[in-house]
Amino acid sequence: MVENFKAEYEKNPTWDIGLSEKLVAAIFGPAQWKKAHPSVRSMTDRPEFCRYHYHEALDMMSEYIESKLEETGIWGVYEEYDEFSHLMLKIRANITAFVQSLHAVSDTCSHMIYYALALDRLPKPLRERDINAKEVLKLLEQQRDVGHPEYDKLCRLFQEITTGDDYKYLSALTNTVKHRSIVRSELNEDATGRRKEKWVLFLESFWYAGELFLRTDARDFMRKEHDRIQPLTVNIGVELNNVLMKLQSLKSSPHSGEENQ
Numbered sequence: 730m731v732e733n734f735k736a737e738y739e740k741n742p743t744w745d746i747g748l749s750e751k752l753v754a755a756i757f758g759p760a761q762w763k764k765a766h767p768s769v770r771s772m773t774d775r776p777e778f779c780r781y782h783y784h785e786a787l788d789m790m791s792e793y794i795e796s797k798l799e800e801t802g803i804w805g806v807y808e809e810y811d812e813f814s815h816l817m818l819k820i821r822a823n824i825t826a827f828v829q830s831l832h833a834v835s836d837t838c839s840h841m842i843y844y845a846l847a848l849d850r851l852p853k854p855l856r857e858r859d860i861n862a863k864e865v866l867k868l869l870e871q872q873r874d875v876g877h878p879e880y881d882k883l884c885r886l887f888q889e890i891t892t893g894d895d896y897k898y899l900s901a902l903t904n905t906v907k908h909r910s911i912v913r914s915e916l917n918e919d920a921t922g923r924r925k926e927k928w929v930l931f932l933e934s935f936w937y938a939g940e941l942f943l944r945t946d947a948r949d950f951m952r953k954e955h956d957r958i959q960p961l962t963v964n965i966g967v968e969l970n971n972v973l974m975k976l977q978s979l980k981s982s983p984h985s986g987e988e989n990q
Contacts, residue, residue: 744966746773749845752973756980757847765844771837772966775830776959782827783951786820787930790916794928803918820930821914824947825906827955832903834958835890838965839865842887845969846880846976848872862891879975883968890961895954898945901937910935914947 746769753762793816798805806813839862843849848868855864866887873880890896906912912935919927930947 744963745970746770746966748970749966749973752970752977753845753847756973756977757850761844761847764849765841768837768840768844769966772834772841772962775834775837776955776962778830779827779955779959782823782830783955786823786827787948787951789816789823790820790928790930794916798918798928802920803916806916817914817916821911824914824932824951825911827951828899828903828906831955831958832899834962835862836860838862838887838890838962842869842883842965842969846972862887879972883965883972886961886965886968890958890965893957895950895957898942898950899954901940901942902932902935905935905937 749769750762750766753765793813797809797813801808840860843855843860843865846869848854848865851868851872855868866884869880869884869887873884891900902912912932914930914932917929917931919929932945932947932950934944935942
């Protein structure tokens, strides 16, 4: 059976979720796939949500600037302030939804890995509330070190999701808007001609855990962090299939003995 999976994968070296289903069901049984499937599906939904909210927010802003402000400048806002106020409400709502969806990727990925590799069958499974990026990565690394070297690349890819300065900002921003207050976006015009971009949509500065996060270009931040995380989700899915194929190969080997899990 594993040869068929390998042949199928080699024809299409992208993340094939149908292949994930076949592998999980073949190794751990159909009931295990039922646990993993919602998170696997959500790992494709989340990037689509992010892309939608990104374009909704920034395309609305660009269209408004082009149609209303290019000739009048920022003073044109005050001629139809109610329209502008409603526009900013929609833009802020979409930016907030974008931020929360992008930040949720790491925990959704945690659930996918945890159930797809049947880590819930270990002698000491995680409590449901502890299935998060930090705890699942720790568990995955422990399993790698005690007999699953095939988990190594998956560990490294998974860790990448939650590293970097932009992710630190994303995490602080998400926790602030979720628990404390909305970090508002404001449109800024450069009337001096010195700035590369005349119009910039800024996220205001905010404090989180005793640290000041400075005013940030919303478009630049959203683009960079989305473009960093989105390919990682695909690479993790591809590597998950690689790991599952290795586990299936071990299970099918006449010398493998009992399932090593």
